[in-house]
Amino acid sequence: MRVPILDLKAQYTRIGPEIEAAVRDVLTSQQFILGPEVREFEREVAAYCQCEHAVGCASGSDALLLALMAYGIRTGDEVITTPFSFFATAGSIVRLGARPVFVDIDESTFNIDVTLIEKAISERTKAIIPVHLFGQCADMDSLNEIAATHSLPVIEDAAQAIGAEYAGTRAGRLGAIAAFSFYPSKNLGGAGDGGLLTTNDPALAERLQSLRAHGARKKYFHDYVGMNSRLDSLQAAILRVKLRYLDEWAEARRANAQRYRQFFGESGLTENEKVVLPAERTDCYHVYNQFVIRVKDRDRLRSHLAEKGIGTEIYYPLPLHLQNCFKDLGYRRGDLPVSECAAEEVLAVPIHPELEPSAQSYVVETIRAFYE
Numbered sequence: 001m002r003v004p005i006l007d008l009k010a011q012y013t014r015i016g017p018e019i020e021a022a023v024r025d026v027l028t029s030q031q032f033i034l035g036p037e038v039r040e041f042e043r044e045v046a047a048y049c050q051c052e053h054a055v056g057c058a059s060g061s062d063a064l065l066l067a068l069m070a071y072g073i074r075t076g077d078e079v080i081t082t083p084f085s086f087f088a089t090a091g092s093i094v095r096l097g098a099r100p101v102f103v104d105i106d107e108s109t110f111n112i113d114v115t116l117i118e119k120a121i122s123e124r125t126k127a128i129i130p131v132h133l134f135g136q137c138a139d140m141d142s143l144n145e146i147a148a149t150h151s152l153p154v155i156e157d158a159a160q161a162i163g164a165e166y167a168g169t170r171a172g173r174l175g176a177i178a179a180f181s182f183y184p185s186k187n188l189g190g191a192g193d194g195g196l197l198t199t200n201d202p203a204l205a206e207r208l209q210s211l212r213a214h215g216a217r218k219k220y221f222h223d224y225v226g227m228n229s230r231l232d233s234l235q236a237a238i239l240r241v242k243l244r245y246l247d248e249w250a251e252a253r254r255a256n257a258q259r260y261r262q263f264f265g266e267s268g269l270t271e272n273e274k275v276v277l278p279a280e281r282t283d284c285y286h287v288y289n290q291f292v293i294r295v296k297d298r299d300r301l302r303s304h305l306a307e308k309g310i311g312t313e314i315y316y317p318l319p320l321h322l323q324n325c326f327k328d329l330g331y332r333r334g335d336l337p338v339s340e341c342a343a344e345e346v347l348a349v350p351i352h353p354e355l356e357p358s359a360q361s362y363v364v365e366t367i368r369a370f371y372e
Contacts (some may be wrong), residue, residue: 001359001362002309003350004311005313005348006185006350008189023238026237029233032232034213035236037234041231041239042055044240049178050172051198051200052200052202053201053202054196055197055198055209056194056196057196058194058229060180060193061181062195063159064155064157066211066212066229069224073127075096076098076099077126078122079100080101080102080125080127081100081112081128082129082339083102083319084339084343086315086316087320088159090320090326099329100329104339105342106338107338111130111132111139112131112143121150121152126152127152128147128152128153128154129155130143130154132171135161135287136281137166137171140154153177154175154176156178157178157179159180160186160289162186162187162246163246163247163250164284164285165284165285166285167283173200176204178199179196179197182239187246188239188242190235191234191235191238192235194231211226211227211229212228214227248353253289253351254288256291257280257286257288259357260277264277274296274371276294276295290351293349295347298314298345300370302314302347305349310349310350310363313348314346315346317343321335321336
């Protein structure tokens with residue numbers, strides 16, 4: 001049996017005609033840049049995320065960069081974030097000349113350990129970026145309380161978490177600004193790169209709209225030095241089709257996660273801690289962009305699964321504080337031990353909505369056979 005880590009072809013088989021019709025409409029209109037499809041998509045995502053404003057951009061990485069630019073982050077500033085995330089979380093900070101200050105993660109959720117944030121705040125701290133990793137929101141009540149005490153904006157990195165909820169509130173309105181990604185592997189994925197920001201602040205929304213278009217509110221009249229980062233109409237049209245299925249897909253992912261828990265439990269792998277399953281907080285609605293287990297002898301297990309036709313991925317093999325390009329920040333191995341340990345043990349197994357129960361059973365049985 002072959003079980004890919006993601007099966008976008010299966011998704012396309014179901015909704016292909018709708019996507020093709022949407023693309024044809026854009027081609028017929030010949031409105032490709034910030035046209036009506038983008039405006040409608042922004043309106044729909046704002047409503048979906050329970051926010052007043054949404055601003056489309058070219059990628060999730062640009063969304064983070066634009067959020068920091070909107071707050072005037074610059075050389076000498078510090079931004080607190082997690083080392084256990086995709087590169088863009090810290091890369092966007094460094095691109096503006098600021099310094100990422102890394103705080104270790106919670107061992108069970110992989111999200112930033114909020115209890116460590118306060119001691120990381122200095123007079124140079126200008127913002128906090130929590131990451132809602134793998135589809136589960138960070139501990140936002142505690143984090144927002146700390147941020148409010150120090151008058152710091154919270155920028156949600158919600159790239160993997162559209163539709164996720166914390167205490168009944170959706171990702172996207174849990175901070176001052178949220179950044180989303182529509183990379184094809186995301187729960188809401190386009191046919192290429194795409195991103196978006198949400199906010200309830202009209203002034204911030206207006207600034208973001210300007211910054212994504214070279215800092216111009218009016219064509220050829222520039223209030224800021226911005227960038228060219230616009231969500232194009234073809235992507236918006238495709239994403240509008242997919243948005244209609246997003247909740248259904250999230251429920252399918254959650255059902256697959258529950259089935260994994262059942263199968264792993266029956267296998268005995270969790271009892272002897274050969275496999276540690278991802279934690280789901282009771283106050284969160286987890287949308288499982290990834291189902292990430294912790295295992296011993298991870299790399300040999302991954303090779304074994306590949307030989308048996310099972311796709312996996314490692315998110316992430318090296319924490320950001322140990323990346324070569326950030327060595328001038330002065331971090332050393334051992335500084336953030338929970339993140340470093342996770343990097344050696346995590347393994348994502350297939351969780352996509354089209355996954356069949358028989359395929360999940362095969363994944364678990366293959367893992368059990370490896371350890372036996």
